[in-house]
Amino acid sequence: MGAFVVFRQEEPGGAFVHCGSVDAPDMELACQYARDIFSRREDAQRLWVAPQEAIREVADGDLLRPALDRTYRLGRGYRVTVEKRRRIKARIAARAEAEQGEAV
Amino acid sequence: MRAQATGGGAAMTAILTEETRTETFRRDVADGGVIETSDWMPEEYRRRLIKFIEMHANSEIMGALPEGDWIGRAPSLKRKLALSAKIQDEVGHAQMLYRLVEDLGKPRPQIFADLTSGKSKFHNVFHYPTRSWADVGIIGWLVDGAAIISQSALLRSSYGPYTRVMKRICWEEAFHLKQGEDVCLTLAGGSALQREMLQDALTRWWEPLMMFHGPPTPPEQDGDLAWRIKTKPNDALRQEFLDRYVPQIWELGLTIPDPALKKDVQTGRWRYTEPDWSRLIAVVTGSGPASAQRLGFRRLTYEEGAWLRAVTMNA
Ligand SMILES: [Fe+2]
Ligand SMILES: [Fe+2]
Numbered sequence A: 001m002g003a004f005v006v007f008r009q010e011e012p013g014g015a016f017v018h019c020g021s022v023d024a025p026d027m028e029l030a031c032q033y034a035r036d037i038f039s040r041r042e043d044a045q046r047l048w049v050a051p052q053e054a055i056r057e058v059a060d061g062d063l064l065r066p067a068l069d070r071t072y073r074l075g076r077g078y079r080v081t082v083e084k085r086r087r088i089k090a091r092i093a094a095r096a097e098a099e100q101g102e103a104v
Numbered sequence B: 001m002r003a004q005a006t007g008g009g010a011a012m013t014a015i016l017t018e019e020t021r022t023e024t025f026r027r028d029v030a031d032g033g034v035i036e037t038s039d040w041m042p043e044e045y046r047r048r049l050i051k052f053i054e055m056h057a058n059s060e061i062m063g064a065l066p067e068g069d070w071i072g073r074a075p076s077l078k079r080k081l082a083l084s085a086k087i088q089d090e091v092g093h094a095q096m097l098y099r100l101v102e103d104l105g106k107p108r109p110q111i112f113a114d115l116t117s118g119k120s121k122f123h124n125v126f127h128y129p130t131r132s133w134a135d136v137g138i139i140g141w142l143v144d145g146a147a148i149i150s151q152s153a154l155l156r157s158s159y160g161p162y163t164r165v166m167k168r169i170c171w172e173e174a175f176h177l178k179q180g181e182d183v184c185l186t187l188a189g190g191s192a193l194q195r196e197m198l199q200d201a202l203t204r205w206w207e208p209l210m211m212f213h214g215p216p217t218p219p220e221q222d223g224d225l226a227w228r229i230k231t232k233p234n235d236a237l238r239q240e241f242l243d244r245y246v247p248q249i250w251e252l253g254l255t256i257p258d259p260a261l262k263k264d265v266q267t268g269r270w271r272y273t274e275p276d277w278s279r280l281i282a283v284v285t286g287s288g289p290a291s292a293q294r295l296g297f298r299r300l301t302y303e304e305g306a307w308l309r310a311v312t313m314n315a
Helices: A027-038 A080-103 B008-030 B043-068 B077-103 B108-116 B133-156 B160-188 B192-211 B234-251 B277-287 B291-304 B306-313
Strands: A002-009 A017-024 A046-051
Touching: A002 A027, A017 A027, A027 A046, A080 B160, A080 B234, B043 B077, B043 B108, B043 B133, B043 B291, B077 B108, B077 B160, B108 B291, B133 B160, B133 B192, B133 B234, B160 B192, B192 B234, B192 B277, B277 B291, B291 B306
Parallel strands: none
Antiparallel strands: A002 A017, A002 A046
C-alpha cells in the first residue's frame, strides 16, 4: 500500500488544487479511490493523481521569502507614478497658462 | 480501431468519424469549451497551438536581449535591480511556455534549432535596437503594455494549460508595465535633455508598436481565432491599445509621430496612418535592424551552453 496525492480541477481550465490523498496498492486503484472520495457530487472536472513520494516540498524561507525589500518587483512598488504624473500635468498646464498670458 | 478493418466501407467510416470528431471539437471550442493536454485534438488545432505558443515563447526569450543591453548601464541601483528582475521574469515566461510546446509534442532541441535558424518567428518589436535609456522605459511601458492587451485576451483561450500559465504571466507583466512607466515619467518630468531623449525613443518605437498586434486580418480568415487559440482579432487589440495609451502619452506632452492619429467621436474608433505591412513581414522574417545581431547572439549562447546542457540533461 502507498499514499497517492490528489489534485482537483473544479472549473474547466481551472488550476488543479491539492485536495488530499488516498491509500492504495497501485495507481489504478488510487485513481478509483480518488474518484470515490473527491468527486462524489459531479463537482470536479478532472483529478490528477500522483504517488506521494514523487512530490517534493520546497519551503526554504531564505530562498522563497528573503528578508529583503523586493517591492521593486511589484506593481505596488511604483505608486510614486501617480504623483509624478500629477506634477508633469501641472507643469504643462502652468506653461500653457504662461504662454496664454504672454499672448494677451 | 475501425481504421484497421479491411474494405473501403470501413475506411470511409474512419474518415467520417475523424471529420465528425473534428466538427464536434470545433463546436465545443467555439462554445467556450476548454481543452487539456491529454484530450484528443485535431491535428490542425495542435499544429496551430504549437506555432502560436512557440512564437510567444520565442518572443519572451528574445525580448530579454534588447533590455539586457541596459542592465550594466542602468542609472541607479534600484533601476538595475528592477530591470534585472523584469528580464528574469521574461526568461521565466519563456520557460513556462516552452514546456507547453514540449507537452504538445515539439522537443526543445527542435524548438531552438528552428529559432536560431530563423525558421520560427518572434515578435517584431524585438528586432529593433535599444539606443538610449529611454528605450528601456518605452519598452516596459508601451511594448509590455501592448503585450498585456493581447495576453489578457489569452486568459480566455480554448487551451487550458495556456490560460493557467497566462494568469501567472499577466500578474508579473503588471510590474513590467509599472517600472517602464516610472522610467518614462521620470524622464518626462526631468530636464529638457531627458524629455528630448524620451520623445526620440517614442518617435522610433511608434511604428513597431502600431505593427505589434499584426495586420488587420478579417476575423473569418484568422484560423487562430476560429479555434479560439486567441480570442480577439488583431485590429480590436490595436484599438484597445490606442484607447488605453494614447491619452496617457499625450498627457505627458509627448508627440506621437502620426498626424492622422485621431479618435473618431462617432465610431469611437481610432484612425491612424496604416502601417506598411510589407515592412512588418520583412522585419519578422529576419530583415529587421537588429534581427541578425539578436539571432547571432542567441545562436552563440546556445552553442556556448551546449556543455552545460550535456552535463545537466544527461545526468
Ligand atoms: Fe513576458
Ligand atoms: Fe514583460
